[in-house]
Amino acid sequence: MTTTTAPELRIFDYDTYAEGDPATFGLPLEQYRYLRDEEPCFQQEFDDPMLIDKAWVVSRNEDIWEVDRNTELYAADRGYVNIWQVVPIDPKNGGMPAMLTTDGERHRAQRQVLAKGFTPGFVRKLEGKFRQYAKDVVDDALDKGTFNFVHTIAHNMPMEALGDVLGVPPEDRVKFFGWVDKFAAPFDTRITASFDEVMEAIGNLMVYSEELAELKRREPGDDVMTRLVASGEGGEPLMSPEEIMGNVALLASGAAESTRTAMSHGMHELMRNEKAMAWMREHQDNLPPTVIQEMVRIASPFTHLVRTATRDHELHGKQIKEGDIVAMLFAAGNFDERAFDRPEEFQPDRIENPHVSFGRGPHKCLGQHVAALEMKILFEELFQRTSSIEPAGPISYVRDAYSRGVYELPVTVTPR
Amino acid sequence: MKITVDTDLCEVHGDCVVAAPDIFDIGEDDDVVQILNAEPGEEYRAAIVQATKMCPVAAIKIEG
Ligand code: HEM
Ligand code: SF4
Numbered sequence: 001m002t003t004t005t006a007p008e009l010r011i012f013d014y015d016t017y018a019e020g021d022p023a024t025f026g027l028p029l030e031q032y033r034y035l036r037d038e039e040p041c042f043q044q045e046f047d048d049p050m051l052i053d054k055a056w057v058v059s060r061n062e063d064i065w066e067v068d069r070n071t072e073l074y075a076a077d078r079g080y081v082n083i084w085q086v087v088p089i090d091p092k093n094g095g096m097p098a099m100l101t102t103d104g105e106r107h108r109a110q111r112q113v114l115a116k117g118f119t120p121g122f123v124r125k126l127e128g129k130f131r132q133y134a135k136d137v138v139d140d141a142l143d144k145g146t147f148n149f150v151h152t153i154a155h156n157m158p159m160e161a162l163g164d165v166l167g168v169p170p171e172d173r174v175k176f177f178g179w180v181d182k183f184a185a186p187f188d189t190r191i192t193a194s195f196d197e198v199m200e201a202i203g204n205l206m207v208y209s210e211e212l213a214e215l216k217r218r219e220p221g222d223d224v225m226t227r228l229v230a231s232g233e234g235g236e237p238l239m240s241p242e243e244i245m246g247n248v249a250l251l252a253s254g255a256a257e258s259t260r261t262a263m264s265h266g267m268h269e270l271m272r273n274e275k276a277m278a279w280m281r282e283h284q285d286n287l288p289p290t291v292i293q294e295m296v297r298i299a300s301p302f303t304h305l306v307r308t309a310t311r312d313h314e315l316h317g318k319q320i321k322e323g324d325i326v327a328m329l330f331a332a333g334n335f336d337e338r339a340f341d342r343p344e345e346f347q348p349d350r351i352e353n354p355h356v357s358f359g360r361g362p363h364k365c366l367g368q369h370v371a372a373l374e375m376k377i378l379f380e381e382l383f384q385r386t387s388s389i390e391p392a393g394p395i396s397y398v399r400d401a402y403s404r405g406v407y408e409l410p411v412t413v414t415p416r
Numbered sequence: 417m418k419i420t421v422d423t424d425l426c427e428v429h430g431d432c433v434v435a436a437p438d439i440f441d442i443g444e445d446d447d448v449v450q451i452l453n454a455e456p457g458e459e460y461r462a463a464i465v466q467a468t469k470m471c472p473v474a475a476i477k478i479e480g
Contacts, residue, residue: 069472069473069474108427111427112427112428112447115427115428115429116428116444116445116446118430119428119430119433119442119446120430120433120434120442121433121441121442121443121444122444289434359472360472361472361473362427362472362473363472364429364431364472369430369434
């Protein structure tokens with residue numbers, strides 16, 4: 001038997017992540033290993049009115065690929081997105097429909113509307129603008145000398161970059177992403193004092209998204225919001241008003257916080273790992289994509305997402321019934337030795353990297369190329385303009401079992 | 417080796433473009449991926465196998 005026994009499993013407990021061990025990327029890697037080895041289809045029960053009742057948890061890399069890709073057996077459109085009861089994009093539970101909660105033809109149609117704003121080619125055109133933001137952010141950091149990396153760098157860079165991609169006017173960005181931060185961390189009272197604040201933030205975002213849609217109909221731009229409100233050849237809108245609201249909420253929540261999280265865990269790991277830091281210095285003029293994907297892997301910004309079984313079937317000896325919820329524990333799949341060479345090591349030049357942080361199926365992250373470019377440019381700028389980047393205090397994590405935010409990462413930089 | 421993409425499936429995720437940029441491309445107004453070289457040489461096999469594996473909707477097929 002392995003070191004962890006079943007009763008100690010606390011994989012969906014927010015304190016597990018709030019009190020995570022910085023030496024294992026803040027993740028309960030031993031618990032994940034136990035699940036993968038001993039309970040690859042694990043029945044998790046919850047006893048909290050804010051959460052769903054129970055879920056089958058898959059944790060092996062290969063099984064996550066399968067659940068994510070087999071949308072016919074594991075549907076995304078039958079309610080719930082993660083273990084929370086309330087998610088603004090869950091139309092089965094009071095939210096609005098969005099890509100991530102739609103399957104089949106309607107999913108494809110929504111994706112088609114937006115995909116052109118996210119292809120690798122389109123994203124490459126944003127490089128110049130992203131460089132400017134990275135420069136401004138690093139200027140600010142150098143002025144400060146010692147600062148909270150999460151806020152000074154990892155918050156501000158995605159906010160501006162995504163503001164551009166989405167088409168949120170500069171003067172609205174702070175409030176727009178502020179609402180998102182509230183509903184992205186509903187259980188951390190340092191960020192969101194009460195659940196009423198969560199509901200208020202969702203409400204504000206929905207109202208704002210209608211205003212923004214109106215603005216884009218009047219004054220179209222080369223941005224995602226304009227695509228969302230566009231009409232097809234027959235003059236019919238491509239998305240319903242509900243889909244517009246849902247997808248704004250999805251884009252807002254999927255984009256900024258996750259990228260910030262990936263950057264922060266990545267920065268933290270570099271400061272504890274001399275070899276990786278030296279490798280970054282060697283490659284700082286043109287960072288290879290491998291290091292960015294490796295940061296996204298160890299960060300696992302969303303620990304999991306859920307699907308619903310569409311019929312009775314068996315998985316690893318367990319009887320899954322139609323309507324049962326199946327959770328893909330991405331964070332565990334990212335450390336599966338069946339899929340990775342020495343998964344517990346951060347390897348900036350890792351070539352075989354089948355990580356599941358962006359998903360792997362038809363819902364695979366639409367913003368993956370944007371996120372990767374933002375991270376590449378930000379780290380290039382930061383490294384090129386500093387001679388050293390050192391920790392100035394311990395890391396602390398957001399209290400949440402879904403989004404793996406870093407709360408504080410004190411850093412001191414020395415200019416070149 | 418011959419490459420085909422099922423254009424009914426392709427959702428322009430772009431993973432194939434990242435894996436094999438010499439073979440696949442997505443232009444600004446494309447609704448599906450474009451194959452730049454449908455009968456590439458063996459030297460591209462590894463990249464194309466990777467693209468096939470990475471495609472989130474399994475739209476790419478290799479013959480031969
Ligand atoms: C490191 C940063 C990011 C991570 C880790 C991440 C993660 C994810 C994950 C896990 C999914 C669901 C995949 C699945 O179910 O298979 C997803 C979907 C999505 N993401 Fe991201 N994301 C990131 C950045 C972004 C950015 C920057 C944007 C937008 C600009 C974005 C927009 C979306 C959208 C729209 C979807 C839904 C796609 C669909 O359902 O078809 N994400 N993302
Ligand atoms: S990876 Fe698949 S879906 Fe994406 S562009 Fe290539 S063929 Fe199309």
